[in-house]
Amino acid sequence: MSHPDGMAAALVILASLGFLAYSLYRRYLPLAAARPYPVPGTLTDRFKSLFTFVFLQKRMFRDKYAAFYHILIFYGFVVFGLKSGCLLLEGFGIDLTIQHFGPYLLSKDIFIILVLAGIFLSIFRRVFFRPERLDNSADAYIILAFIGGLMITDGLTDGAVILLQNPAWAAWAPVSGAFATLMSPASAAGAYAVCWWIHLALLLGFMNYLPYSKHFHVYTSFFNIFFRPLDPPGRIQKLDLENLGEQSRIGISAGQDFNWKQVMDFYTCTECGRCRENCPTRLTQKPLSPMEYGLECRDYIYDGNSNLTRREADMAGREIKPLIGERVTEDTIWACTTCRYCEYACPLFISYVDKIVGMRQHLVLEQSSFPPEAQNAFRGMEVNGNPWNMPRDTRLDWCRDMNVPLASEHKAEYLFWVGCAGSYDDHGKKMARMTVDLLRKSGIDFAILGPEENCTGDSARRMGNEYLFQMLAQQNVEILNGHGVKKIITFCPHCLNTLSNEYGQFGGSYEVFHVAEILARQISFGRLNFKTDLNLELTYHDSCYLGRYNGILEAPRFILNHLPGVTLKEMKLSGERGMCCGAGGGRMWLEEKIGKRINHLRLEQALDTKAGGVALSCPFCYIMLENATKEKGSEAFKVYDVLELAHKAAFEG
């Protein structure tokens, strides 16, 4: 059937598409002015990721209710995309016959019902049991109204055609046929014209509204997921400090300092609130909530603050407005524990740690502005090779009586990377000694670096001191490579993450294991056995850098489940959803002056399980939770490293 008012429709469509092009151009300008983004990884990996996370919507299924209605609407978009394209062409008198193809019409008609059901479920949830993470914004209802209107007017338009012409394809369009029963033959022609125009207006209005709404992700999410970093999660990109080139400044302090993928992240946020739901800083009333941080940055960019590159702004004599201070406070930037809960939770792979560390890099390296407590840790790492700032020559004191072989004297299969906690912290030193006992008992050949070992620099990098991190990384890689090290064991998740995922940037490529992985393997081979019944009911706290960063969730639980007399009760936030202890991202060395203490909240979550104590696999987590039990008068609730439990079961009794 011909479309009504040919010339008028063509003009309306052209004008609307013109405005859409203008809106998209405005959004493009900050992307063009942003820094480059290296796109690593193969095309095959990218298409796999696209298929899994866009077409299968895998991450959405963490919330099955939302996944259900989102999938109905998403696939409705896919199916209606063709029909909408045909409608726009109809405006120019072009009638693509594909839109009358029976099976397509049938699927389109079925999706009218499915999409309307999805809209109903979405509204029902928002009105009657809205999750705490979700704001009840008008934007969501506007978009749902657009989509619902499109479905209904499509059915009415096709229904009117069925009534007027009884076309051959009518048998393939039962839903439109049902809409036809709402009209009389006399009113069908008028209804067709009215519905056709309303449908066109809704479609064009929807397309033009998206760039100004939180649903801009309809355009950008495909690209955001396609171009997502495929590196190990949370890896900080190496700054080329020798050759800053056009960057001219270090880190992020304005919109132009983000790379284009980071800007696209801001565009893509749907404000679903998943990232903030269990962000430890938000849960403890600190100024950082990841979603709000992202929206501040996005609005700053939308305000036109980053449409020009720094060079263009210099040439035009334009001042670039600062982002830090103006829109994002320093307290916000320093609050982050880099736990990556937000990044795990986001269905659209929007990252936060890279942006926050980028801002810290600017504060530390350009402004020398950082919490005063950080200075002692920086100085300790630089002068003594450890953030505790203990004398370098006492690094080996923990094992002087144990006859542990040095890598300089014994070429072993594994290097045991002791780490600064294992070398200087009292409890950490005990864990290092127990590691030696357990590795020996289970027949592992290992050596240590001893006085040659330095801090890995994890805290320095995450506190923004990239100069210091690179200095430490280069020294360590030189020493490790000098000894021909290939396999490393460590009990510190922060060391594990840095050695495994970041030293490759400096020529250090190693297979790195957490000691729990090695012990779990030896248990399964029957090379490590336990004899003492521990009679303990425990919960397990996942270190962010072990669990979420490196996917090591099972090995510590495997050990616990093999210890005689130990039963496990999981916390609500456990595994990949585990909540941070508050020490990551260099927060271990900073005071926590705002809001509730994160370690107190985590202890409360552990206490809620009614277990007798908490086991964990990280020296930082141990210090944080042990301190929390003392500060909250809960000393009866014991904190254990899995290592000490394994040691007790293997050696005592």
Ligand code: SF4
């Ligand atoms: S990394 Fe952790 S602390 Fe930082 S914003 Fe994300 S959830 Fe919050």
Ligand code: SF4
């Ligand atoms: S960043 Fe991701 S998880 Fe957070 S609100 Fe935006 S879309 Fe949702």
